[in-house]
Amino acid sequence: MPAAGSRPLDAGPAERDNQGHPPHTDEVTAWHGEWTLSDQSDEKDIAEEVTVRVEGLGKCYAIYRSPADRLKQMLLPWRRFHTDYWALRDVSFDVPRGQTVGILGRNGAGKSTLLKVITGTVEPTLGKVAVRGRVAALLELGAGFNPEFTGRENVHLAAAVLGLTDRQIAERFDTIADFAGIGDFLEQPVKLYSSGMYARLAFAVAAHVDADILIIDEILSVGDAAFNQKCMRFIEGFKKRGTILFVSHDAGSMARLCDRIVWLDCGTVRQVGQPKEVLEAYMASVYGESDGDRLRIGGRRATPPATVSAPPPPPLASQVQVFDFDPDAPWFGLEGARILNATLTDVDSGNVTMRGGENVVLTITAQVHQPMAQPIIGFLVKDRLGQIIFVDNSFSTHSLLPRMAEPGEILTARFHFTLPHLAEGDYAMSVAIAEGTETAHVQHHWLHDALFFRVTTGRSFRGLVAVPMDQVSLEIGQAEPLRQ
Numbered sequence: 001m002p003a004a005g006s007r008p009l010d011a012g013p014a015e016r017d018n019q020g021h022p023p024h025t026d027e028v029t030a031w032h033g034e035w036t037l038s039d040q041s042d043e044k045d046i047a048e049e050v051t052v053r054v055e056g057l058g059k060c061y062a063i064y065r066s067p068a069d070r071l072k073q074m075l076l077p078w079r080r081f082h083t084d085y086w087a088l089r090d091v092s093f094d095v096p097r098g099q100t101v102g103i104l105g106r107n108g109a110g111k112s113t114l115l116k117v118i119t120g121t122v123e124p125t126l127g128k129v130a131v132r133g134r135v136a137a138l139l140e141l142g143a144g145f146n147p148e149f150t151g152r153e154n155v156h157l158a159a160a161v162l163g164l165t166d167r168q169i170a171e172r173f174d175t176i177a178d179f180a181g182i183g184d185f186l187e188q189p190v191k192l193y194s195s196g197m198y199a200r201l202a203f204a205v206a207a208h209v210d211a212d213i214l215i216i217d218e219i220l221s222v223g224d225a226a227f228n229q230k231c232m233r234f235i236e237g238f239k240k241r242g243t244i245l246f247v248s249h250d251a252g253s254m255a256r257l258c259d260r261i262v263w264l265d266c267g268t269v270r271q272v273g274q275p276k277e278v279l280e281a282y283m284a285s286v287y288g289e290s291d292g293d294r295l296r297i298g299g300r301r302a303t304p305p306a307t308v309s310a311p312p313p314p315p316l317a318s319q320v321q322v323f324d325f326d327p328d329a330p331w332f333g334l335e336g337a338r339i340l341n342a343t344l345t346d347v348d349s350g351n352v353t354m355r356g357g358e359n360v361v362l363t364i365t366a367q368v369h370q371p372m373a374q375p376i377i378g379f380l381v382k383d384r385l386g387q388i389i390f391v392d393n394s395f396s397t398h399s400l401l402p403r404m405a406e407p408g409e410i411l412t413a414r415f416h417f418t419l420p421h422l423a424e425g426d427y428a429m430s431v432a433i434a435e436g437t438e439t440a441h442v443q444h445h446w447l448h449d450a451l452f453f454r455v456t457t458g459r460s461f462r463g464l465v466a467v468p469m470d471q472v473s474l475e476i477g478q479a480e481p482l483r484q
């Protein structure tokens, strides 16, 4: 990805021209370009309902064939030694308060440039952007971090830039450090960090600055599975109270998180709308480009007769690797009982390496600390975006124990099932012990993401699950003559 902060061709520093600005401009925390509102209703929108407004935005980069041309341009500014490249052209949309809006598009569509213009890292060439509220932006790795400073220094710096007072920073520092979970690296210059550490620290700061608007480029593209889950939990919580604008290539995360999607295509807005309809149109376009004019989208056709046999498909060659139970995973609960362990193994071999499709047993043990008549042990499996893939508990089959469980006793729940064929990626299992019924219970010990497993597949497929085909055939036949 190109470096941030490149100078535009013809835009100087953003001018704050108050002429024509709506009332309440003092509440608008960032202005880029000149804004002229046409009528009263717009004024109301920008003042109360809209957190980000982008209007007629254009961003042009100067492309030089060689460094010499760049030098010549500086020396002879009245001549032209470059070509123009419009990364964004006439982009307009609003982000209403409290909504999560996704920016979707192919590589080079202008998504990152758009976010950078909105956050003020890059100046627009044309058009206007207004942002109301405190913005925490996670753009490129370590955005806002000084590589020479330590993690600790950068936390102070970044939090101050984002508007926290020294006292607030001091109060929150330990929580931020704890969230980042990078240990002693906090005292090292961030230039020594891995990309995952950068991301952890940047996310930790953004999560603790009371932002109104969270702007994220490629959610969870770096970082390990446990941290991704932590970020997803934060994002889910933030979604309830704030506005989110994020870029992703991942249709799954878009569908799950967004209230609206802006689809950028070659720097222009192709569509803005509900996730389902925009994603469907986007997918059709992606396939349309690869399949050219042959692609058609429309209603059903009757299946023609006559079968042409096709060879059976290659088997699904996935591998599932289960990692060790993490007793120190984040947890909550009343502590009337504690989960001690969870394992997922092949029933026959006892192995923790599997392929999907075999009979497995999930064993969860817990120790009881207070007398318990109706304990429930359960689990929940999420993918890296926090989407729940499957979930179950012991209540449905064992709502009552034969006798009361007494303090010190061990409860063991075993779930026997067929391991599904899952899409490639990391999965996290949360396990819990509760007491009561399925609908009314108290949680004694809920361990977030206590058991991870990783699925690698030899054959790529989209979707949450892969369904192994028993047989696949391909048919051909004459169309029936049309009835008059």
Ligand SMILES: Nc1ncnc2c1ncn2[C@@H]1O[C@H](COP(=O)(O)OP(=O)(O)OP(=O)(O)O)[C@@H](O)[C@H]1O
Pocket (backbone or CB within 6 Å): 001, 002, 003, 006, 061, 062, 085, 086, 087, 105, 106, 107, 108, 109, 110, 111, 112, 113, 114
């Ligand atoms: N500083 C720059 N100088 C010249 N061209 C640039 C600059 N920054 C971005 N571009 C070009 O602008 C276009 C949009 O880039 P941008 O990074 O915004 O796209 P994107 O949609 O985020 O792509 P990706 O999904 O690959 O990250 C690309 O063609 C890119 O090469």
